Amino acid sequence: MTADTTVEPVKPRVLVVEDEAVVAMDVRHRLGRLGYDVCGLADTGEQAVNLVGQLVPDLVLMDIMLAGDMDGVDAAARIHDGFGAPVVFLTAHSDTQTLKRAGSVSPYGYIVKPFEDRELNTALEIALYKSRTERQLVENERWMSITLENLGEGVITADPEGRVRFCNPVAANLLGLAAGDMLGRDLDGVYRARKDPAAGDGAEEAAGREHARLCRTDGRIIPVEQTRSPILDGQGRRLGMVLVFRDVSRRQQVEKALQESVDRLRRTLEETVNALTVTSEKRDPFTAGHQERVSRLAFALAGELGFSAEEREGVRVAGLVHDIGKIHVPSEILAKPDVLSEMEMGIVRDHSLVGYEILRDIPFPWPVARMVLEHHERQDGSGYPSGLSGEAMLFGSRILAVADVVEAMNSHRPYRASHGLERSLAELADGRGTRYDPDVVDACLLLFKTCSFHF
Numbered sequence: 001m002t003a004d005t006t007v008e009p010v011k012p013r014v015l016v017v018e019d020e021a022v023v024a025m026d027v028r029h030r031l032g033r034l035g036y037d038v039c040g041l042a043d044t045g046e047q048a049v050n051l052v053g054q055l056v057p058d059l060v061l062m063d064i065m066l067a068g069d070m071d072g073v074d075a076a077a078r079i080h081d082g083f084g085a086p087v088v089f090l091t092a093h094s095d096t097q098t099l100k101r102a103g104s105v106s107p108y109g110y111i112v113k114p115f116e117d118r119e120l121n122t123a124l125e126i127a128l129y130k131s132r133t134e135r136q137l138v139e140n141e142r143w144m145s146i147t148l149e150n151l152g153e154g155v156i157t158a159d160p161e162g163r164v165r166f167c168n169p170v171a172a173n174l175l176g177l178a179a180g181d182m183l184g185r186d187l188d189g190v191y192r193a194r195k196d197p198a199a200g201d202g203a204e205e206a207a208g209r210e211h212a213r214l215c216r217t218d219g220r221i222i223p224v225e226q227t228r229s230p231i232l233d234g235q236g237r238r239l240g241m242v243l244v245f246r247d248v249s250r251r252q253q254v255e256k257a258l259q260e261s262v263d264r265l266r267r268t269l270e271e272t273v274n275a276l277t278v279t280s281e282k283r284d285p286f287t288a289g290h291q292e293r294v295s296r297l298a299f300a301l302a303g304e305l306g307f308s309a310e311e312r313e314g315v316r317v318a319g320l321v322h323d324i325g326k327i328h329v330p331s332e333i334l335a336k337p338d339v340l341s342e343m344e345m346g347i348v349r350d351h352s353l354v355g356y357e358i359l360r361d362i363p364f365p366w367p368v369a370r371m372v373l374e375h376h377e378r379q380d381g382s383g384y385p386s387g388l389s390g391e392a393m394l395f396g397s398r399i400l401a402v403a404d405v406v407e408a409m410n411s412h413r414p415y416r417a418s419h420g421l422e423r424s425l426a427e428l429a430d431g432r433g434t435r436y437d438p439d440v441v442d443a444c445l446l447l448f449k450t451c452s453f454h455f
């Protein structure tokens with residue numbers, strides 16, 4: 001067996017104000033039959049005002065003619081001003097003068113005696129609906145007002161003629177004016193701002209936000225981010241506009257400090273990379289400049305292949321340090337004028353792994369250590385140290401591999417003379433798609449064919 005959870009509807013609470021006892025009891029019985037809750041009875045205007053304060057009824061059914069110093073109209077005025085409770089007049093008098101006087105207190109309806117239950121119910125239902133609607137509107141306006149007043153942004157609304165209709169405290173403070181002094185004034189006269197072409201980006205402008213320089217009443221200029229939006233009615237007609245703006249001076253200061261910090265870090269990183277490059281080339285003077293030239297060619301290839309500016313920078317940095325691991329190779333091997341033995345070649349081949357070990361803990365914003373590790377890998381898996389092939393290698397590593405081969409063959413070594421650029425490019429063409437990535441080879445051949453790059 002389940003419990004009955006049906007919720008009984010709440011009956012509207014009505015205060016009846018009538019100085020004729022028989023009429024009052026008749027109205028009370030009628031209201032009961034119609035589903036209303038008569039929460040109180042009053043026979044004078046003074047008593048009615050007091051009971052409204054105590055009982056807080058949903059509606060007051062008020063006779064206009066009451067005994068005593070305060071008639072129904074006077075009592076309704078007090079109730080309207082003090083409590084906002086809706087009043088429906090109950091009267092036998094429908095002359096123009098009485099209705100005009102009663103209308104001055106904004107009643108929610110009239111019921112003329114004698115009346116039927118249907119008339120009574122209709123008048124009260126209309127009054128209650130109107131009261132609920134107005135109360136909801138007031139509550140919504142109150143919520144909106146509190147929300148706008150407590151926003152961290154300035155908000156100003158203007159009518160179709162550009163006159164200020166509303167200004168929240170933040171806006172008034174940013175402008176250096178009192179909110180009350182702005183109402184009714186021309187918006188362009190109180191909000192003087194010019195678009196700042198040096199700030200903002202396309203994404204912000206696409207979203208309707210733009211940066212501007214706001215001139216306060218005291219002459220001080222502050223940077224703001226602003227949005228202007230039209231206010232339209234249900235048919236799309238313009239009712240006015242709303243301006244929302246915020247002070248971004250603090251944000252700009254933080255962004256400037258952050259950018260300066262990033263610039264310092266980049267300079268430090270560049271100096272660190274240069275120091276590593278010089279260190280490796282000190283150990284192998286015969287290849288001095290090799291890393292720099294490989295870096296330039298790799299940077300050009302990355303651009304030809306559609307890399308972003310940031311990705312190209314990562315390839316360039318990796319090229320500058322790709323042979324850092326040679327600092328572990330004995331000088332006599334690096335400078336040996338004869339062909340290296342198998343053991344000596346094994347020592348030299350370790351340089352890519354040693355370079356990776358040196359660089360892997362440096363927090364580069366690009367995979368520099370991995371590109372250094374893989375720059376001797378080959379497309380067909382014939383390279384070292386891991387025998388990687390195809391897309392198992394980073395694209396940047398495949399670019400470095402091509403740039404390294406071209407530069408090395410085009411330069412003199414202790415054990416051989418330069419092969420020359422023509423033979424270097426022939427090696428690329430011969431190994432296209434086997435030893436070297438075909439797209440990188442094509443880009444490299446195009447660069448030299450069009451003279452877009454030279455060592």
